[in-house]
Amino acid sequence: MRIAAVLLGAVLYALALPPFDWSICGWVAMLPLLLAIRGVSTRSAFRYGLLGGYAFGWAITWSIAEMGAEYFRLPMPLTVAAFALYYLVVCGVPFALFSAGAALALRSGSWERSQLVIPLVWVASELFRVRVIGQPWALLGYTQHDHLALLQVAACTGVYGISFLLVLGAAAVAEAMSRLFNGAGTRSAMRPLMVPAAVVGACWLGGALFLREAPSDGSAAREIAIVQTNVSPARYWTRSYTQSQVSAHVLATNTLAGSEHPALIVWPENSVPRYLEREPMLAVELAGVAVRHHADILFGGPRYENGKVYNTARLITATGRNGGHYDKRRLLLFAEEKPFVSLAARGPSETPEEFSPGTDSGLLSSFVRLGVSICHEITYPDLIAREVSDGADLLVNIANDGWLDAGYEFAGRQHLAMAVFRAVETRRWVIRAATTGTSAVIDPYGRVTASQRPGTSGVVRARVAGRSTLTPYALFGDWFAFACVGIAVAVLAWDPARRAARRAVPAQLPATS
Numbered sequence: 001m002r003i004a005a006v007l008l009g010a011v012l013y014a015l016a017l018p019p020f021d022w023s024i025c026g027w028v029a030m031l032p033l034l035l036a037i038r039g040v041s042t043r044s045a046f047r048y049g050l051l052g053g054y055a056f057g058w059a060i061t062w063s064i065a066e067m068g069a070e071y072f073r074l075p076m077p078l079t080v081a082a083f084a085l086y087y088l089v090v091c092g093v094p095f096a097l098f099s100a101g102a103a104l105a106l107r108s109g110s111w112e113r114s115q116l117v118i119p120l121v122w123v124a125s126e127l128f129r130v131r132v133i134g135q136p137w138a139l140l141g142y143t144q145h146d147h148l149a150l151l152q153v154a155a156c157t158g159v160y161g162i163s164f165l166l167v168l169g170a171a172a173v174a175e176a177m178s179r180l181f182n183g184a185g186t187r188s189a190m191r192p193l194m195v196p197a198a199v200v201g202a203c204w205l206g207g208a209l210f211l212r213e214a215p216s217d218g219s220a221a222r223e224i225a226i227v228q229t230n231v232s233p234a235r236y237w238t239r240s241y242t243q244s245q246v247s248a249h250v251l252a253t254n255t256l257a258g259s260e261h262p263a264l265i266v267w268p269e270n271s272v273p274r275y276l277e278r279e280p281m282l283a284v285e286l287a288g289v290a291v292r293h294h295a296d297i298l299f300g301g302p303r304y305e306n307g308k309v310y311n312t313a314r315l316i317t318a319t320g321r322n323g324g325h326y327d328k329r330r331l332l333l334f335a336e337e338k339p340f341v342s343l344a345a346r347g348p349s350e351t352p353e354e355f356s357p358g359t360d361s362g363l364l365s366s367f368v369r370l371g372v373s374i375c376h377e378i379t380y381p382d383l384i385a386r387e388v389s390d391g392a393d394l395l396v397n398i399a400n401d402g403w404l405d406a407g408y409e410f411a412g413r414q415h416l417a418m419a420v421f422r423a424v425e426t427r428r429w430v431i432r433a434a435t436t437g438t439s440a441v442i443d444p445y446g447r448v449t450a451s452q453r454p455g456t457s458g459v460v461r462a463r464v465a466g467r468s469t470l471t472p473y474a475l476f477g478d479w480f481a482f483a484c485v486g487i488a489v490a491v492l493a494w495d496p497a498r499r500a501a502r503r504a505v506p507a508q509l510p511a512t513s
Contacts, residue, residue, distance in 0.1 A: 002040075005032035006048050010055035016143035017060055018413030026143030027169050030122070033095075034174040037103045049099025050092040057087030060138045060414070061404070071235070071335065071403055090135045098125035102171075104492055111175055111192060113491065119167040120488035123160045127481040134330075136379045138414060140166050145417040148446050150200075152207035154424045155471040157480035158381045164484065165200050172196040214445055217465035222263040222367055224431060225295070226460040227252045228439040228452045229271075233402040237273040237302075237350040246272055246282070249299070250289055252459055262461070263367040265290075267299035268435040269311070269375050269400040275304045275348045276314070287320035294318050296366045300374065300398045303327065304348045308356040311336060313372045313398055315364045323365065327358025328374040330383065335403075361390050368393040368466030371428070375399040378432070379418045381425060381478070388426040388474045393466030395422060395430045401454075402436040409454040412438040420446045425473045429464040 009032035016026035033052045037045040058064075069079040101121035105114040122140070130136040141162030144150055153161040175192040229248040234241045249267050256262070276283040290297045296317050303312035303325060311331070315323030331337040336355045362372035371392025377383055378397040387395070397419060404411035416438045423430040423442040430442040437454030441462040450462040472479075 002036040002048060003051065005036045006052045007055050009033045009052055010059045013056050013138075013140070013143075014059035014062075017138055018417050019410050021146065023143050023146060026140060026166055028173065029140065029143070030167050030170040031174055033099060034102060034118070034171055035177065037099050038106055038174070038178060040103060042100045042103050045099040045103030046096045049096035050088070052099070053092035053095025054084075054087050056095065057091035058083075061410070063410070064404070067403055090129070090133055094125040094129040094133065097128065098122050101125075101488065101492060115168070115171060115175070115192065115195070117488055117491050118171040119164045120484040120491070122167040123164050123481050123484035124488050126160060126163055127478065127485060130380070130382075131478075134333075136381070137376070137418075139163055142414075142417050142421065145420045145446070147204075148211060149204050149207035151421065151424055151446055152210050153203050154421050155427060155473055158385075158425055158473050158478060159418075159421045160478065160481040160484070164480075165196075165203060168196045169200060211445060217467075220465040221463035222465065223260070224264045224266065224441070224462060224464055225253075225256060225260075225262040226266045226431060226433045226439045226441070226452070226462075227271075228268070228434065228437060228457055228460065230436050230455060230457040233270070233400055233435070234273075242272075242274050245270075246274075246285075248457075250285075252457065253289060253293065253297075255459055256293060260461075261294040263295060264370075264431075265293065265295045265297045266396060266398065266431055266433040267297065268433040268439070269300035269313075269398045270302075271299045271398075271435065272301035272314075275302055277304050278348065287316055290316045290318055291320045296323060298364070298366070298370070298372070298396060298398070300400075302348065302355075309348060309354060310358055311355045311374060312358075313362070313364075313374055313396075315366065315370075317366075326362040326364060326372040326374070327360065328355065328377065329358045329362075330377045330380060331355055331357050332376065362387055363390060363392055366394075371395045373397045375401075376415070378415070378422055378430075381422065381473075384422045385426060385474050385477050388428060389470065392428065393468055394464060395426065395428045397430065397432045399432065399434040400436070401434055409437070412436065412454045416440055416448070416451075420448070425471065427469060427471050427474075428467055431462075431464065 009029055012025040013029040015022045016029055036048050065080045065083055068083060069076045098121050102118045105117035108114055126139050139159050141159040144162050151162055172192045176189045179189040227249050229252055231245055231248050249271050253265055274282055296315060298313060298315050300313050303310045310327035313326045317323045335353055364370045364372055369391050371387035373384060384395065399415060401412040401415055412434055416432060419430050419432050420442055423444055424446045427444040429444060432440050438451055439460050440451035441449050441464060443449050444467060450460050452458050452460045
């Protein structure tokens with residue numbers, strides 16, 4: 001029964017995320033695991049958490065093995081084995097640490113104490129997953145991306161604040177159910193729900209009131225355009241593939257009427273999969289597109305310098321000049337970087353998987369200062385907050401989710417859900433351009449104002465504005481998550497029940513001869 005409960009929790013977690021978006025499941029996704037670890041040892045709780053995290057990994061990206069087999073050209077059994085090990089470490093270990101910490105809290109004998117510690121430990125496990133393991137995909141808070149009033153909390157706490165509320169509620173429900181099963185009355189069972197309900201209700205009400213008074217950008221907004229061509233990704237950047245990619249984006253851009261002159265046109269990641277350093281005529285062609293439309297153009301492609309290849313976002317100004325570039329800093333392990341292979345002193349390659357990480361911030365100057373991120377970099381809250389604190393007035397994310405989606409359209413939707421939080425955390429407009437979708441524009445309060453469905457082609461037009469104010473999250477970063485870590489460690493280390501038991505043991509006198 002306990003194993004079945006743990007697996008059920010993983011399924012509920014997946015159902016709460018896109019493409020299903022049954023957000024109510026996010027409130028009970030951790031409930032089965034919390035029930036399963038009640039009354040078991042810390043070691044057993046660790047094992048249940050390891051299983052829960054492992055199942056969670058497969059549940060949220062169920063087609064990952066199919067994608068991996070195609071991308072890495074590996075047999076399916078070997079791909080499944082590789083991802084099984086990956087999920088065991090990346091997802092299983094954080095869940096296991098949470099379960100062990102929650103089991104310790106439950107054994108304290110004080111419900112009030114465990115009610116505080118359990119959500120704190122969960123936030124600590126998520127911070128561990130993001131900062132130590134480096135895998136921020138699908139944190140629990142993202143399940144509530146559609147609930148605008150609630151997610152306004154993220155402007156102070158980041159996504160971790162929403163995760164805290166979800167686990168706070170799940171822990172209260174688990175305690176209430178345990179009391180009912182043990183024969184307690186209804187009044188006793190309802191008591192653990194009161195404080196979480198009040199906290200969640202206050203956050204929700206506060207967010208709703210804030211949204212009613214939220215100022216609009218009005219006349220400061222400028223027109224932008226996003227091009228989504230739905231061209232499938234390719235393993236090798238051949239000349240024919242390059243021509244088809246560039247042509248598709250140029251043709252889509254040319255559908256803008258002659259009287260329409262957006263301030264910025266955004267093409268997705270790898271929309272120009274050639275090295276402009278070695279193909280000046282292609283650079284001239286792209287400059288001509290920018291001049292013809294009187295618009296800056298931001299697009300993705302490779303860049304070669306000093307024997308290294310970078311996954312880069314380039315900007316061409318409306319006057320046809322080089323507006324600078326940004327090199328992706330957080331590369332995908334094995335897909336974009338190979339930890340055991342040196343890439344130094346290599347020539348440009350047509351295989352889009354051998355990149356070096358960039359080192360500079362993603363700030364580029366267009367009609368406002370752009371904070372640029374590439375693909376899954378938008379899932380790193382601290383990275384985006386740092387760009388805003390460095391001076392970004394508008395956030396732009398270019399992506400290519402085609403490999404990960406494998407035709408099921410879940411990755412682009414999950415990606416968009418996470419980008420919503422970056423808008424709220426920083427109070428910045430977010431422009432997201434994805435080759436196969438979902439391309440969208442998100443306002444500073446998390447509302448998707450325009451979008452292009454995944455698996456389709458088209459041009460998204462919207463009005464956005466630059467902003468310069470800084471939220472508490474942009475100023476102080478993951479202060480809430482680190483505070484959760486510190487408090488959880490302190491409370492777990494100071495266990496009054498264990499201390500009382502030690503004091504109750506009489507001192508042993510030394511033996512006498």
